[in-house]
Amino acid sequence: MPIPAYKAPKSRAYDIVIAGGAVVGSSTAYWLSQKLGREASVLVVERDSSYEFSSTALSTSAIRQQYSNPINVKISQFGIEFIRDFPERMAPFFRDEAAPDLGFREHGYLYCVSPEGVDPARERVDLQRSLGAHTVFLEPGPLKERFPWLNVDDLGGGAWGARDEGWFDSMGMLNGLRRAARCSGIEYIDNAVIGLGMQGGRVASVRLATGEEVACGVLVNAAGPRAQQICDMAGLSIPVAPFKRYSFVFASCTPIPGRMPNVIDLSGTFVRPEGELFLTGNTPLNDGPADYDDFEIHHDEFDDRIWPALWHRIPDFDALRVKQCWTGHYEYNMLDHNGIVGFHPEVTNFMFANGFSGHGLQQSPAVGRAVAELIVDGGFQTLDLSAFRYERIPLNEPFVEEAVI
Ligand SMILES: Cc1cc2nc3c(=O)[nH]c(=O)nc-3n(C[C@H](O)[C@H](O)[C@H](O)COP(=O)(O)OP(=O)(O)OC[C@H]3O[C@@H](n4cnc5c(N)ncnc54)[C@H](O)[C@@H]3O)c2cc1C
CATH class of the missing domain: 3.50.50.60 (FAD/NAD(P)-binding domain)
Known part of the structure; x- marks a missing residue:
């Protein structure tokens, strides 16, 4: 009834x-x-x-160990352990199917460091290493040797974590x-x-x-x-408020050889490989709280700010085509x-x-x-x-x- x-x-x-x-x-x-x-x-x-x-x-x-506060390093260390153990942890709940693998891409992170930022960057690397992270500080010479496609002319070096950093599903x-x-x-x-x-x-x-x-x-x-x-x-x-972040997936006429890490440029722009393509984003201009339902994308952000920064840091990124883009909200603690x-x-x-x-x-x-x-x-x-x-x-x-x- x-x-x-x-x-x-x-x-x-x-x-x-x-x-x-x-x-x-x-x-x-x-x-x-x-x-x-x-x-x-x-x-x-x-x-x-x-x-x-x-x-x-x-x-x-993405997941990284490169933080300045020890508790954030430890949180991400547990994050890595959890990602690696995920299939095993999940197995009891996926009896008749394969337990999910999070497709962790352990490509590492490379933080570009300005000449003025070298001392604090070295201190962060020391701290991370003291906690068991694998970050190293590379001077401009070794940095260029390791990543020949990187423009190091205006850099004091780079903080590179080759292990326990990357991205996942x-x-x-x-x-x-x-x-x-x-x-x-x-x-x-x-x-x-x-x-x-x-x-x-x-x-x-x-x-x-x-x-x-x-x-x-x-x-x-x-x-x-x-x-x-x-x-x-x-x-x-x-x-805490929603702050818009634009993500752009692009193709480059010139491929980047080797195992490219997630590169964090001095401008705050990041870029990393995504299969044959690349994924990039930044802190947009006029950053601030957005409406809860505002997911409109600003293509100018790529044309005016992201692409020039990418081209400067990685000169091979001279001919790019955006294939896909979206807007997400950070749950931003102001x-x-x-x-x-x-x-x-x-x-x-x-x-x-x-x-x-x-x-x-x-x-x-x-x-x-x-x-x-x-x-x-x-x-x-x-x-x-x-x-x-x-x-x-x-x-x-x-x-x-x-x-x-
Ligand atoms: C573009 C972008 C890039 C990012 N990159 C990274 C990265 O590289 N590494 C990283 O660690 N983090 C990254 N983050 C941050 C990370 O994604 C978020 O911190 C995380 O997903 C937050 O999860 P959450 O469950 O708190 O929030 P959400 O995933 O937003 O989930 C909140 C949920 O609450 C529900 N909800 C809201 N209000 C109500 C209500 N009144 N009643 C019932 N349900 C409600 C929503 O529908 C939603 O499903 C990124 C975020 C963005 C947007």
């Missing part, structure tokens, strides 16, 4: 509700499922299960995590969180676009560039371009997993694990991510990381 229209939808209760089911939400769901088994009820609410506009789907999906990671979480009893629904019911300063329930109200013990904000929308619902504020991870100090069951800016994909394995530890164990058990706590935001104390792209 059909349910009469006036009837309120049946109310449900979950121990943990995750708003947003892309890579950060699904990593959190995966780690919760590994810790709790079917002991706890966890709901992931995803407003667009096609993930068409998610940062995860539109990411350029973002949707493969998301799909694997999501499948593993679902197979372990986590529920995913196609719906949007449109409001939070607050009681005694805590999140008591989540209101869904379909009108249903779901009671919850803990709310995890994993809404990517829309994180502030979820914060608004609890009367909270974080400096205070310090780094993640916000942890419970709110007053709304004590509101968990942040936000603001990862341009490195959230590689950080998602460690972040999901850390969020699960905070919820289940009440503190970090593996990597201590307390440097990313929310408390730094109202104190206006930026987390310092020099190597942001």
Whole structure:
């Protein structure tokens, strides 16, 4: 018998509700499922299960060890371990099929360094090496020898990581995590969180676009560039907004021989091979917060800024043709371009997993694990991510990381 229209939808209760089911939400769901088994009820609410506009789907999906802050190096080291072990980890959830391989391309990163930047770059390399990374600093001569196609005339050198750096398949990671979480009893629904019911300063329930109200013990904000929308619902504020990033795939008349790394130019433009083609992007002119639904591309960015920078750094890039382009949103932390991870100090069951800016994909394995530890164990058990706590935001104390792209 059909349910009469006036009837309120049946109310449900979950121990943990995750708003947003892309890579950060699904990593959190995966780690919760590994810790709790079917002991706890966890709901992931995803407003667009096609993930068409998610940062995860539109990411350029690279991972590096080249950071200036030790905790970021350690997070990415765990990221690499996770990527390498992915097929094995996922195998129990893909019994009759091949477990996903993330197609990791270990081509490394090459940071171009200006003459003035040599000392700090050497310090970063020393720090990374002390933590087990394989970065080396190359003077202009050896740099040219190693990468003959690179213009080193205006460089003081380059920081090159030949191992544990490269790029991988973002949707493969998301799909694997999501499948593993679902197979372990986590529920995913196609719906949007449109409001939070607050009681005694805590999140008591989540209101869904379909009108249903779901009671919850803990709310995890994993809404990517829309994180502030979820914060608004609890009367909270974080400096996270969507910032547009344009990606261009192009063909070059002249191929680049050898194993080309992800080159980060002094201008901030990056370029790397993508099969026979190349992928590039930069920090666009007039960078700033964008509308949530603004994915319009600015082709001028390639013509006026990216291509001249590429041609200068790699003179073989004199004849290029753009084959494909798209716009994605960084979930940009305007205070310090780094993640916000942890419970709110007053709304004590509101968990942040936000603001990862341009490195959230590689950080998602460690972040999901850390969020699960905070919820289940009440503190970090593996990597201590307390440097990313929310408390730094109202104190206006930026987390310092020099190597942001
Ligand atoms: C062009 C580009 C290049 C990048 N390059 C790299 C890189 O090289 N390396 C790297 O590590 N990172 C990179 N990043 C960053 C990385 O992709 C992101 O940090 C990461 O994907 C963020 O994942 P997320 O799950 O937090 O956000 P998202 O992937 O955006 O997911 C958030 C999800 O929440 C859902 N949602 C939002 N609001 C609601 C709501 N109210 N109710 C229910 N669901 C909701 C959305 O539909 C979405 O699916 C890049 C990003 C871009 C855009």
